[in-house]
Amino acid sequence: MRKRNPEKGNAVIETALMLPWLFFLFVGIIDFGFFTYAAICTQGAARVAAMEAAATSESATQSVACQAALGEMKTLPGASGLTGCATAASQLSDALPVYVGVPVVRDNATTPPCADCDGTTPTRKSVVVSVTYRTLPMIPIPGLMQGRWHFTRHAEMRLP
Secondary structure (H helix, E strand, C coil), rough: CCCCCCCCHHHHHHHHHHHHHHHHHHHHHHHHHHHHHHHHHHEEEEEEEEHHHCCCCHHHCHHHHHHHHHCCCCCCCCCCCCCCCEEEEEHCCCCCCECCCCCCCEECCCCCCCCCCCCCCCCCEEEEEEEEEECCCCCCCCCCCCCEEEEEEEEECCCC
């Protein structure tokens, strides 16, 4: 008669108990990576929109900034192939996940003043643009990450 090994089959049980946790960790890493990429793209889009608005000087419109931002965000899910932006941040949807705020011109007289404004050069002006992106619904992790985020980034660029 052979002796039975009392530890035989433990690896299968341990794997069965750990597999859900490993899957949960893997999904969290994918979600976190996507949200990080979306935040970086939104910041880049705000910078490009501010540059474009500054290049068109004080006549910059929301549509000019929107087109510049969309060019930068074309790799994000839901933003590829868009031809326009939402008209208000409250109107973001799956069909229009991008909102670009109206470019705001700042100088010494505005509150807050432009970033480069100081008492020595009263004629300096800058333009500020904000970009908001609504992410796709991802798998939520209770207590850590919700299923969908809104990223809003601002960029300021000096007028020539």
